Amino acid sequence: MTGNARDDGVEALDADVLGVYARALHQGHVPAPAAAGAPHLLRLGLLHPAFDDPDRLEPVTPQIALHRLLRASADRVAEERRREERLVEALEPLLRAGAPEAPTAPLITPHSGKERIGRIIDEAMTGATELLTVQPHDSYTNYDPALHEPAILRDQALLDRGGRIRALYQHTLRHAPPLAARYERLTGDVEARTLDEITERLVIVDREVAFVPATADRSSALEVRHPALVGFLATIFDRLWRLATPMYPQAVRQRTLNGVTPRQRAIAALLVEGHTDAVVAERLGMNVRTAREHIAKLAATLGSGSRAQLGFLIARSGILDRTE
Numbered sequence: 001m002t003g004n005a006r007d008d009g010v011e012a013l014d015a016d017v018l019g020v021y022a023r024a025l026h027q028g029h030v031p032a033p034a035a036a037g038a039p040h041l042l043r044l045g046l047l048h049p050a051f052d053d054p055d056r057l058e059p060v061t062p063q064i065a066l067h068r069l070l071r072a073s074a075d076r077v078a079e080e081r082r083r084e085e086r087l088v089e090a091l092e093p094l095l096r097a098g099a100p101e102a103p104t105a106p107l108i109t110p111h112s113g114k115e116r117i118g119r120i121i122d123e124a125m126t127g128a129t130e131l132l133t134v135q136p137h138d139s140y141t142n143y144d145p146a147l148h149e150p151a152i153l154r155d156q157a158l159l160d161r162g163g164r165i166r167a168l169y170q171h172t173l174r175h176a177p178p179l180a181a182r183y184e185r186l187t188g189d190v191e192a193r194t195l196d197e198i199t200e201r202l203v204i205v206d207r208e209v210a211f212v213p214a215t216a217d218r219s220s221a222l223e224v225r226h227p228a229l230v231g232f233l234a235t236i237f238d239r240l241w242r243l244a245t246p247m248y249p250q251a252v253r254q255r256t257l258n259g260v261t262p263r264q265r266a267i268a269a270l271l272v273e274g275h276t277d278a279v280v281a282e283r284l285g286m287n288v289r290t291a292r293e294h295i296a297k298l299a300a301t302l303g304s305g306s307r308a309q310l311g312f313l314i315a316r317s318g319i320l321d322r323t324e
Contacts, residue, residue, distance in 0.1 A: 013040065021046050024059040032057050044069065107226040110214055117211070117221045118150070124205045124223075125154055129163035132237045134202040137170045137285025148178075152185055159188025167192045168240055170285035171263060174247055183248045193244030196266035197283050199236065207234045260319050264298040267291065268314045 017040055024030040024047060032055045041047040042057070046065050050056040060068075111117050125131065155165055165186075171194045173179050183192060201218060203211040210233045214220035224230055246252045255262070263284070270280045281291035295310075302317055304310035314320065 013044075017041065021059060024057060025062075029056045029058045031055060107224070108229075109223040109225075110220060111223060112220045114219060117218075120221075120223060121203060121205075121211055122150070122154055124209050124211075125158060127161070128158055128205045129161055130206050131155065131158055131163070131165045132202075132204040132207075132234065133166075134168045134199050134237065134240070135173075136198060136201055137172045148182065152182060155190075156186055156188070159186060159190060162189075164189040165191070166237075166241060168198055168237070168244055169194045169247070170198055171196055171245070171266075172285040174251070190248070191246070192248040193241060194247050195240060195244045196263070198240065202233060202237065204230065204234055204237060207231070210234075258319070259301045260298065260317075261294075264294055264301070265319055267294050268298060269320055271295070272311055272314050272320070 020030060021041055029050060030047070032049070044065070045060055045068050047057040047059055050058050111120055159165065165188075167190075169179065169192060174194050179192075183190065200213050207230060208225070208227075210224040210230045211221050212224065212233075214222050224233070260268075266284055267280055270283060275283070277288050277291050277295065280295075281288045284291065286294075298314075299305075299310050302310065302313040304313050
């Protein structure tokens, strides 16, 4: 028996079936072929075949039948309790061993203040062996050696442990003196590459923790320790890295095709999308004046006399279909 009411057939004791049992009690028996509810009554022990005639069913008194059914129910309850005891006995050693503690540190933590953010990154890099960073163009616009000195020492400590550093910058920083000076001071497995457009600032340590800005001025940041999010950010970095142009330790020269520089092609791509000079400058990491100078050189190369004509000539020239 499983202890299930449906298996016992109790739910089948409707008025018709109980009527057959009542008739058997009244008459002393009922013929088996005429007892539509006989299978349920036999299973529950309310009827049994006569000793001298199997086709005649005789009733068991309600008192005896009820006692038997209740005892069977009690046996099932006892068996379930013994089953519970066996489960506890089997799993108790594992319970005593203790389950791994759930992480108490939050998966995403906000931090405010650039000095505090720097300290938190320093702590995360203690003992680290890999650093992946994305640095927008304005990271070195107002270069302050005093602010960057601790970061240089921290990076060199990682390299001294046999670690590696991979950094992405915008093309506008390929010849920035402060950036060149920084890499001249580092020794070890460190590489830097550049792209026309990159993400906002990003720091990934050992692919376990990431730091991203929480405000436009980077005075607040989010410390991300959610494995799925950190893995997602690391994948973005890896894909950008494969598209980027090597800058350090071995710089790859960006080629000019048909008089159009790679920088001008990047500008052309944004112009045909309808962006203003200010947006073009912001996305490519340059000031508006420099962007306009490049646009003027591009127009002269393509023979354009107006901004409207320039878009048409860019599309017709096919320069956006070319790759380096």
